Amino acid sequence: MTNPLRVLIVEDSEDDAALILRELRRGGYDLSAERVDTSEEMEAALQNPEWDVVITDFNLPRFSALAALDLIKKHQLDLPFIIVSGIIGEDIAVAAMKAGAHDYLKKDNLARLVPAIERELRECAERRARRHAELALREREEKYRKLFNNIYDAIFLNALTEDGRMGPFLEVNDVACERLGYSREELLRLHPQDIIQEDTERKINNITKAIIKHGHLTFEMTLTGKSGDVYPVEVSAHVFPLGDSHVVLSIARDIRERKRAEEIIWHQAYHDALTGLPNRLLFRDRLEQALAYARRHEKVLAVMFLDLDRFKTINDTLGHSVGDQLLQGVARRLTHCVREEDTVARMGGDEFTLLLPEVEQVDDVARIAQKLIDALKPPFYIEGYELYSSTSIGIAFYPNDGEEPETILKNADTAMYRAKDHGRNNYQLYAAEMSSLSFERLALGNMLRKALDHEELLVHYQPQLDLRTGRIFGMEALVRWQHPDLGLISPLQFISLAEETGLISPLGEWVMRTACAQTKAWQAAGLAPLRVAVNLSARQFKHVGLIDTVAQVLDDTGLEPQYLELELTESIVAENAEATIATLRDLKAMGIKLSIDDFGTGYSSLSYLKRFPLDLLKIDQSFVHHMTSDSDDAAIVTAVINMAHSLKLKVIAEGVQTEEQLSLLRRQDCDQVQGNLFSKPIAAEEFGQLLLQQATNERWQHLLRTGSTFT
Numbered sequence: 001m002t003n004p005l006r007v008l009i010v011e012d013s014e015d016d017a018a019l020i021l022r023e024l025r026r027g028g029y030d031l032s033a034e035r036v037d038t039s040e041e042m043e044a045a046l047q048n049p050e051w052d053v054v055i056t057d058f059n060l061p062r063f064s065a066l067a068a069l070d071l072i073k074k075h076q077l078d079l080p081f082i083i084v085s086g087i088i089g090e091d092i093a094v095a096a097m098k099a100g101a102h103d104y105l106k107k108d109n110l111a112r113l114v115p116a117i118e119r120e121l122r123e124c125a126e127r128r129a130r131r132h133a134e135l136a137l138r139e140r141e142e143k144y145r146k147l148f149n150n151i152y153d154a155i156f157l158n159a160l161t162e163d164g165r166m167g168p169f170l171e172v173n174d175v176a177c178e179r180l181g182y183s184r185e186e187l188l189r190l191h192p193q194d195i196i197q198e199d200t201e202r203k204i205n206n207i208t209k210a211i212i213k214h215g216h217l218t219f220e221m222t223l224t225g226k227s228g229d230v231y232p233v234e235v236s237a238h239v240f241p242l243g244d245s246h247v248v249l250s251i252a253r254d255i256r257e258r259k260r261a262e263e264i265i266w267h268q269a270y271h272d273a274l275t276g277l278p279n280r281l282l283f284r285d286r287l288e289q290a291l292a293y294a295r296r297h298e299k300v301l302a303v304m305f306l307d308l309d310r311f312k313t314i315n316d317t318l319g320h321s322v323g324d325q326l327l328q329g330v331a332r333r334l335t336h337c338v339r340e341e342d343t344v345a346r347m348g349g350d351e352f353t354l355l356l357p358e359v360e361q362v363d364d365v366a367r368i369a370q371k372l373i374d375a376l377k378p379p380f381y382i383e384g385y386e387l388y389s390s391t392s393i394g395i396a397f398y399p400n401d402g403e404e405p406e407t408i409l410k411n412a413d414t415a416m417y418r419a420k421d422h423g424r425n426n427y428q429l430y431a432a433e434m435s436s437l438s439f440e441r442l443a444l445g446n447m448l449r450k451a452l453d454h455e456e457l458l459v460h461y462q463p464q465l466d467l468r469t470g471r472i473f474g475m476e477a478l479v480r481w482q483h484p485d486l487g488l489i490s491p492l493q494f495i496s497l498a499e500e501t502g503l504i505s506p507l508g509e510w511v512m513r514t515a516c517a518q519t520k521a522w523q524a525a526g527l528a529p530l531r532v533a534v535n536l537s538a539r540q541f542k543h544v545g546l547i548d549t550v551a552q553v554l555d556d557t558g559l560e561p562q563y564l565e566l567e568l569t570e571s572i573v574a575e576n577a578e579a580t581i582a583t584l585r586d587l588k589a590m591g592i593k594l595s596i597d598d599f600g601t602g603y604s605s606l607s608y609l610k611r612f613p614l615d616l617l618k619i620d621q622s623f624v625h626h627m628t629s630d631s632d633d634a635a636i637v638t639a640v641i642n643m644a645h646s647l648k649l650k651v652i653a654e655g656v657q658t659e660e661q662l663s664l665l666r667r668q669d670c671d672q673v674q675g676n677l678f679s680k681p682i683a684a685e686e687f688g689q690l691l692l693q694q695a696t697n698e699r700w701q702h703l704l705r706t707g708s709t710f711t
């Protein structure tokens, strides 16, 4: 097997050249060779660059090995270059090797020629392969660099620190430098947090954690350039290993255009095209946000509903163009009357709304309403007309007039119609009593609303005793408010407020439910069945869902109706309306006991009582307190007891505090008693203990039997 070898021999002696070729053939090469001995001939030979090896004499008459080497370099050829010379000094040979020759041999020792050529061919092939690889790598690098720098997006490469934090920039592309206005060197000296607008270390750490967790992450952020310009970007970040550590590659796409387009679309969707004011959708959104804030921070907010008076006449008689300009003028004046944090919106047509997200005083809102009315007083000059406009304003408050956006808006709208009815060009509050309700009461109302949700309310129980048997036959359920800061608040302080704010219905239902569930629990624990008396306020009584609520509570708690007594105020029965009687009959038909509380203080008269399906009269404690010292009060107590008995009603005396009161009541044939003489209202647990002890409570037994204590 012979190997082809193309040899360029630089030699003036034909014989020496032949010797060399013979040696090579002997070494197994299939030769194609050319001999040159001048620079010109070599230059011509090198036009064909297919040589495998150059074998050269050192000194030729008109040429030399070093000159041949220069030509090889000039042509940028990497060829094994072997000097075969007669006499060559060591120093010359070293100089030739330094100049680029690969080996040198003596002509009289050609045995080394073939191994030298084989070695040099191998090394040359390796050199060429390496060069190719390096070239290919450089080309690839160049290609990627071009890509890296010419891509439309900014690219950042960051090191990840060992504890998983974003390290400094390792690499940035030209686009990143251009966009941010930094040179590459400047940017490489910065840390990501220097160019992120929303920078907080925590935020960057959180993003980094998410990138590490998922391997990649796409998110939006805003970058800040050297000049302070900001631009929003959508970043697509990937983490990957590089060398011994990990790096994050972030591609940040400029989304300024998209954001601008989004803003325009958003503005169009949420603003009224004619006036530029927020439209119904945006108003609703802001109202929801303001409500959430008010709920969280126990604040009061106000909504105004404005309708221009007689706008239609202007529109119909002077045309839409004038009408439109008037609406624009009105919008401008309204906007000037309020603060930046308030929202003026156009709901459509000639209707505007106003949101005052944080109200300090009811009076403040009234003042703003008057300011709006006054702002519209000066004439508008439109297309040569002098036009006068006015508005009717309805005002509703959170939480008093509703907790949901629809309710508040609806109530503000209702109040606006009331303003129209009052002759236009004025404002009206939805709840008339609001105008007299102090801000402190409003705030307390708000706290009470939360108290219901936060389980700050409690029910205490005060025993009611049968004067004949001496036993506890029932108890009155009395609500308490355990405020986290203010301590135990008396119902005297919050029941009327609950009535004014409409909270009495949910509060009353809660008390009824709790009391019925507790009574049932005592029954289930094996105690003798007791009747629980629950107070029903006038407003609660008028609530349309009362019957359903009571039925539902009994159903849910499992308490039989005869164990529930509802204590009604005199004001309820005094109304004597057909609806009242119907409700009482429905309750009675369910099997519930009905009593009149605080009897004697109000308007009750015998004729009313006859018409109502009642079971019990509760003599007001003011008479009981004074019956031993005031003969009039004693006479009233006697009259009430006699009258009740003649109507087949039982009588309970409340507020019994002394033994004298007790013995007088006994003498007057009172049926039942309740008061601090026996027990103050107490918590359910304590009341449970009291029930267990009643058989052994000799003091009570004695008291009830004899009307006096032990001596």
Ligand SMILES: Nc1nc2c(ncn2[C@@H]2O[C@H](COP(=O)(O)O[C@H]3[C@@H](O)[C@H](n4cnc5c(=O)[nH]c(N)nc54)O[C@@H]3COP(=O)(O)O)[C@@H](O)[C@H]2O)c(=O)[nH]1
Pocket: 462, 476, 477, 478, 479, 490, 491, 492, 495, 508, 511, 535, 536, 537, 567, 597, 598, 621, 654, 655, 656, 657, 674, 675, 676, 677, 681
């Ligand atoms: N609609 C609802 N009204 C309720 C509810 N819970 C209570 N109330 C009404 O609040 C008023 C004040 O009640 P409270 O402070 O609980 O006072 C009751 C008793 O503690 C008190 N009492 C009873 N015995 C004595 C006594 O011997 N001396 C004395 N000084 N006070 C005594 O009387 C109140 C009982 O009131 P009444 O209902 O009239 O029997 C009060 O008007 C409650 O009705 C509720 O859940 N809903």
